[in-house]
Amino acid sequence: xxxxxxxxxxxxxxxxxxxxxxxxxxxxxxxxxxxxxxxxxxxxxxxxxxxxxxxxxxxxxxxxxxxxxxxxxxxxxxxxxxxxxxxxxxxxxxxxxxxxxxxxxxxxxxxxxxxxxxxxxxxxxxxxxxxxxxxxxxxxxxxxxxxxxxxxxxxxxxxxxxxxxxxxxxxxxx
Numbered sequence: 001x002x003x004x005x006x007x008x009x010x011x012x013x014x015x016x017x018x019x020x021x022x023x024x025x026x027x028x029x030x031x032x033x034x035x036x037x038x039x040x041x042x043x044x045x046x047x048x049x050x051x052x053x054x055x056x057x058x059x060x061x062x063x064x065x066x067x068x069x070x071x072x073x074x075x076x077x078x079x080x081x082x083x084x085x086x087x088x089x090x091x092x093x094x095x096x097x098x099x100x101x102x103x104x105x106x107x108x109x110x111x112x113x114x115x116x117x118x119x120x121x122x123x124x125x126x127x128x129x130x131x132x133x134x135x136x137x138x139x140x141x142x143x144x145x146x147x148x149x150x151x152x153x154x155x156x157x158x159x160x161x162x163x164x165x166x167x168x169x170x171x172x173x174x
Contacts, residue, residue, distance in 0.1 A: 108120065
């Protein structure tokens with residue numbers, strides 16, 4: 001098995017569709033990449049060395065991306081936003097971030113969804129929740145209200161309510 005994992009917010013140059021059209025869907029690779037991905041599969045099956053396999057996938061993705069890897073101002077804005085939301089999800093407000101970027105809120109949301117797949121508000125919720133889960137996993141004993149406050153939730157109830165967005169994950173289950 002060979003897995004390609006893109007960095008957060010960095011997959012969009014390799015797809016011909018906005019990322020928002022792929023979010024929450026399972027789509028066959030050949031529906032996106034056409035018969036070229038089937039040719040890649042055959043080449044991968046004939047490879048013996050993992051280094052050669054990764055080289056084939058890299059070349060495939062670079063050809064797929066073409067000129068889309070060149071960063072434009074919108075890509076840099078989204079990259080900046082993803083970086084800030086990922087590193088400081090509990091300290092950063094979307095209005096603050098939006099003012100730093102300089103685009104209207106509506107335009108920023110559209111750019112973000114196209115390149116990341118979700119609206120910035122939902123992405124921020126996911127990042128805050130992931131940070132909380134990591135803290136819970138690493139804690140000797142869990143103090144729910146403390147975890148909630150440290151990760152940008154108003155209180156424990158807000159944290160529990162937000163965690164309902166992610167199916168099967170509630171503090172009682174963790």
